[in-house]
Amino acid sequence: MKLNNSFYQRNDTIKMAKELIGKFLYTNFDGQLTGGMIVETEAYMGVTDSSCHTFNNRKTNRNATMYNQGGVIYMYVCYGIHDMLNIVTGNEGDSQVILIRAIEPLKGIEKMIERRGDVPLKRLAKGPGSLAKALGLKRIHDSISLLEEEIWIENKGFKFDSDSIIESPRVGLGCPEPYFSMPWRFFLKGNAYVSGKTKVVS
DNA sequence: TATGGGATTACCT
DNA sequence: GGTAATCCCATAC
Numbered sequence: 001m002k003l004n005n006s007f008y009q010r011n012d013t014i015k016m017a018k019e020l021i022g023k024f025l026y027t028n029f030d031g032q033l034t035g036g037m038i039v040e041t042e043a044y045m046g047v048t049d050s051s052c053h054t055f056n057n058r059k060t061n062r063n064a065t066m067y068n069q070g071g072v073i074y075m076y077v078c079y080g081i082h083d084m085l086n087i088v089t090g091n092e093g094d095s096q097v098i099l100i101r102a103i104e105p106l107k108g109i110e111k112m113i114e115r116r117g118d119v120p121l122k123r124l125a126k127g128p129g130s131l132a133k134a135l136g137l138k139r140i141h142d143s144i145s146l147l148e149e150e151i152w153i154e155n156k157g158f159k160f161d162s163d164s165i166i167e168s169p170r171v172g173l174g175c176p177e178p179y180f181s182m183p184w185r186f187f188l189k190g191n192a193y194v195s196g197k198t199k200v201v202s
Numbered sequence: 203t204a205t206g207g208g209a210t211t212a213c214c215t
Numbered sequence: 216g217g218t219a220a221t222c223c224c225a226t227a228c
Contacts, residue, residue: 062223
C-alpha cells in the first residue's frame with residue numbers, strides 16, 4: 001500500500017530513513033511505470049545540520065521546498081549536472097529531508113535503460129544522480145506530491161531485521177565535524193545495488 | 203556583477 | 216586514482 005501523510009509527517013527523520021529501506025519507489029510519467037526497492041538512504045536533519053541546505057535557517061528559491069510539510073519531494077541539481085531526489089519529512093516549517101541514494105530496479109527496466117543509456121543493471125539506479133535519471137526525475141519536479149500519480153512509495157510488507165540495515169557516515173560531504181561523521185546513511189547489507197563503499201563503520 | 207564550489211558520475215590511465 | 220562536465224546560489228566586491 002501507498003505510504004501517506006501519517007508516514008511522511010512524523011518528526012523522526014532518522015527512523016524514517018531506516019524504514020524507507022525495503023520500501024518500493026515508483027514514478028509514472030507519460031504512462032511509463034518505473035521503479036524498484038529502496039536500498040540506500042541518507043537523512044539530512046535541517047537547520048542544525050551543517051551539511052544540510054537549510055543549515056542556519058538558510059532559505060532560498062532553491063531550498064524553499066524543504067520547509068514544506070512532509071509528503072512532497074525536494075529536487076536539486078548537484079554539480080550542475082545531476083538531479084537528486086529527496087523526501088520531505090515532518091511538519092510545515094521543519095526542513096529535514098531524506099536523500100534516496102539507490103534502488104534495486106524492478107519495474108520498467110527497459111524504460112530506465114532508455115533514459116540512462118546502455119549501462120549494466122547493477123549501475124542502473126545506483127547513486128542519487130543515476131537513480132533520478134533512471135526514474136525520469138528532474139529539478140522541474142521539485143515540490144510535487146508523493147500522494148498523487150506521478151511518484152509514490154509503497155510498503156509491500158518486506159521487513160529486515162536491524163542487523164541487515166547498516167549505518168555509516170554520509171557520502172560526499174564537505175562540512176565540519178561533528179556532522180561530517182554522523183551515521184545518518186543507511187543501506188541494505190550485502191545488496192549489490194548500494195552505491196559507493198559498503199564497509200561497516202562502527 | 204563576478205567568482206567559487208558542491209549530497210556526482212563516467213571515462214581516462 | 217585523476218579529472219572534466221556544467222548550473223544554481225552564496226559570498227564578496
